Amino acid sequence: MDNLGSPEKPTFIDLFSGCGGLSLGLSQSGWQGLFAIERAEGAFETFKSNFLDEASSHRFEWPSWLPKNAHSIDDVLTDHEEELRKLRNRVDLIAGGPPCQGFSFAGKRNSADPRNKMFQRYVSFVKLINPKFLVLENVPGMNVAHTKSGNVSAKKGQTYYEKLRIALGELDYTVGEMILDAADFGVPQRRARLVVIGVRSDLARRLPTGVTGVFNCIALEGKQQLQSLGQGKHVTARQAISDLEVGNGAASNGRTLEYLGDGSRQGYFQKNYQAVLSSEYQRRMNEGVRPSEMDSMRLARHSQDVRERFKEILEHCRRHRRLGMNLSAEDREWFGLRKFRTVPMSADMVSPTLTTLPDDIIHYADWRILTVRECARLQSFPDWFVFRSKYTTGGDRRKVECPRYTQVGNAVPPLLAEAIGRGIRSAWSAVGVKVLKLSGKKTIYRKKEIMMVR
Structure with missing residues (x-):
């Protein structure tokens, strides 16, 4: 032995x-x-x-x-x-x-x-x-x-x-x-x-x-x-990813740029990252990484209708103090959602459990879903860790392909x-x-x- x-x-x-x-x-x-x-x-x-x-x-x-x-x-x-x-x-x-x-x-x-x-x-x-x-x-x-x-x-x-x-x-x-x-x-x-x-x-x-x-x-x-x-204390969503926010409407001016990374297509943007770090968690995750080296930052290309719906969901849940919780059956019916799981994040709580589906969670401040890099942060992957393959996939391909969101959600x-x-x-x-x-x-x-x- x-x-x-x-x-x-x-x-x-x-x-x-x-x-x-x-x-x-x-x-x-x-x-x-x-x-x-x-x-x-x-x-x-x-x-x-x-x-x-x-x-x-x-x-x-x-x-x-x-x-x-x-x-x-x-x-x-x-x-x-x-x-x-x-x-x-x-x-x-x-x-x-x-x-x-x-x-x-x-x-x-x-x-x-x-x-x-x-x-x-x-x-x-x-x-x-x-x-x-x-x-x-x-x-x-x-x-x-x-x-x-x-x-x-x-x-x-x-x-x-x-x-x-x-x-x-x-x-x-x-x-x-x-x-x-x-x-x-x-x-x-x-x-x-x-x-x-x-x-x-x-x-x-x-x-x-x-x-x-x-x-x-x-x-x-x-x-x-x-x-x-x-x-x-538990690290909150804001402490984890606030440096990756892009804002809404006029607040987003100058905070995004055209996405040119892997899988780039016309109409995609990403955060114009400046590494303004505000927590010990962000500093550890970003240690040794230059802003230009940030990987998997592509923002989802939502329609205006979808963004407006996300805005309404966030405001509704704030009024009822239900951020960080899955929408109820009544809420889903009110907003015309067919998805079983839709969770509007709370900035001051830990994130809900990430899954392999990127549209399960709505960002706590921006009217959008999370980027792969934000999901990776919430999983505690450091910013130097790079992700390969497609961002998403669908239909029967989900049985054989493992895109970036799935990789992070399964990790x-x-x-x-x-x-x-x-x-x-x-x-x-x-x-x-x-x-x-x-x-x-x-x-x-x-x-x-x-x-x-x-």
Whole structure:
């Protein structure tokens, strides 16, 4: 078995990586990425631009045997089983966020959705690699039973989380779970997620309080991030994106310019960005980025009728103090909206949960939907992080394409992932195992304990 001590630069593999939110957070917390698996070509193009470029500050140590393009996890397991076996006991962490559409309360919660079974591929990878730690992120619905009569309280063996826990237990992992809200980690967005942590049992036995201790360390990291970014309070939407406002009517004069970036077409504009930063969160997100380097700033091209409707919705909800809440059925009927979810933001609250649909949320001040960059800010992606592929897609193409709004909406918030990465490292360091060979003996040093082993 490999050394159980904590290395200076522990390694990880990211499965179902999407555009790289989980990878970014882990990298920022001191982990070294080896490779990632993502099937959607658009999402992988974004991942590649940020983690495989020569100039990347978080460059992955990509193996020569795996082509640097989009892959399905099934193909990698089938085509590269021999290479994966050679990594056994040589990787510290496997992370991943399997597709969650079949679990999500925002969707149809289809128990027959084939994406629900992707966690089984995750388990197959774990069996081959046998890493020390596991991280799996999903929506809370993964731990709610699917039945023909609807959602019921979780019972042992019914939920996909329980199936996952049992499967990993058979591989000799100690597994725990907790619902974490990204807002408690400095992310300016209300986003509850099920986070599963697994620790290989030989290491779990040496952790002072097991998986519970890992979650305690993660929570402590979250408090420190929240103190740094919001002085202990949740970061609001205004604190996150006020520097990206463009105004309405005459107030927008001089604050926009023609959009000339990827996917530019006649009639599109973007914020004429001046980097007037007004919060610690904005300063951290924008650190080291010149105004001309701001990516994915294209504004939606709304008709005047749509803008007027957004204006009325914002004013109506302010009068009734219902900003930050989904419009009621009566409101939707009054405004002639067919969409089930339309949320006018509140400037002084955290953002509502971002989805993959850009028109789910109305900006708190401007009469428009959010830009990709604003969504990225609300997910805690720094401004240097670039996004590739289309901005949006529709119809049947939504099943195969992964445009920018979808990439951001599906991502793990990097700040949440960073706290997870730091928390695991902090708990791991408590093991304090160092092996030295002295006079033909091994001396194992533990915290408050020295034991001689022949």
